[in-house]
Amino acid sequence: MSTTTTRPKSMTRTLVLDDVTKQFATGTVALEDVSLSVAAGEFVTVVGPSGCGKSTLLRLASGLDDVSEGSIEVNALSTSYVFQEPTLLEWRSALRNVELVGELRSEGKADRRRRAKEALDLVGLAGFEKQHPRQLSGGMRMRVSIARALVAEPDLALFDEPFGALDEITRLHLQTELQRLFALKQFAGLFITHSVSEAVYLSTRVVVMSGRPGRVVADIPVPWAYPRPPELRFEPEFAALTGEVSAALGEHS
């Protein structure tokens, strides 16, 4: 395997997975011959049945796990990762949680604090800087988590089903917020979900995976420009596209 990290320069493809196979020590083949690329300004969503290796895909892309076969190329100065759970440090305020990234990278205090504050403003949490995670709602905690991911100005942002545990209303709100932030920041996004409508609403491209072992079975482009209004979800074209994705899922599950 080879994981290279170089300057983005004029390179268009931020993340490239080439014939990636992942087999665990237990013998389970989680992913088989997966090829996938994400360019700057592209938001790719991966949908698939549970247990199809979607999360494994993200762990490989982030370098948390190594591939068994194939190669992964990352052309990003900074990669961020949003976990399924907000994964906040409970003893730190919202601001200090976002600041953590700067601390670990040994940035100056004034600078990292200012940027953390800006990131919280960006996700709509101005005024909640001093609150601790236990004092925040589930949706707000996830916003802090997204702020922490954005504070590093990532070239590549990875999302591991971040909205899966939230209620429907909060979830729709955060989807709207996230695509607005994507429109603003233009990072390369890779988003894992099991919700078809979430995939279609958020992304420039929906990648459909089959069940175990995970394989790419469809790659469906989504045409609409950003920022996308929430009402888009009720348009007939939106329904048609979610139908297409669902069909691709149904054929291979």
Added chain:
Amino acid sequence: MSAPVRPSTAPSVPPPGSQEVFVPTSLALHRSDAAPAAQPASSGTRPADPASSGDPARTPRAARGRAAAVLAKVGPILAALGGIVAIWYLVSYVVLTPERQFLLPPVHEVLANTVGNPNVMGPMLEALWQTVGVALSGLAIAVVLGIGYAVVMVQSGWAEKILYPYAVILQTIPILALTPLIGIWMGYGFSARIVVCVIIALFPMISNTLFGLQSASPAAHDLFTLNKATRAQRLYKLQFPAALPSIFTGLRNAAGLSVIGAIVGDFFFQQGSPGIGGLLRTYTLRLNMDALFMAIILTAIFGVVVFSVFAALDRAVIGRWYGTGGR
């Protein structure tokens, strides 16, 4: 228990007159303590004072609310103490025949012959103070060693596998089996007492700290890995803060055990000035029941105070830690 020997030892110490004099003074003392406390409360209920006329209803009601809250907290404890005293008297006067009453002298006699007698109370308080010092020294050493040991263990899987059994072995050997050996090795003075304390208080510090250091979620570790955190950053910014609540739990348990350790140490190692445990032994050998009971009461108070202080510290720190103000 069968009725033991020589009831003659019981009346030997107290001159009966002194106790009769003492009890009323002690009661009077309590009453005079209570009086000034009652006065501001009664004046506070009258809102006609010019000072409080601007906001007449609030202050007294708040004061009454606070008093009720204090009463709700202290009430059950006072009731329990009252119950203990009642049972004590019941046993002294009703269960025990007069010739066997020396087994459990009535409360006021115990107080009169100890609190009322500086020759008894002085050395006892000095000994207690001595034991407090031993317990706190032992606790401090156990805290440092315990946290250090756990930090070393958490550095790698094999370090934990190799080092944890030693902690368990130390824990499983009964302290009374080790104590004589400690005396032979260390002599029978203070350092031996402190060592007993450390040994008994060490395990809860080690196990709770270890548990706490390992309590950070895998995702939080991934977050640190992805941000290329150093080992030291992971320890100081993730594992140690995550462990703090468990460390305080360990501290609370270790504090209670260090009191036991200090008394056990006193009991066995009698070189140098005696601790309260040493006096317990002396009083037992002399069948000095009044002093023995007072010494037991003092150790109980000592234990309760230590436990309460660390429990309060625990609540205060952990509440602030999560930003929830003690909830």
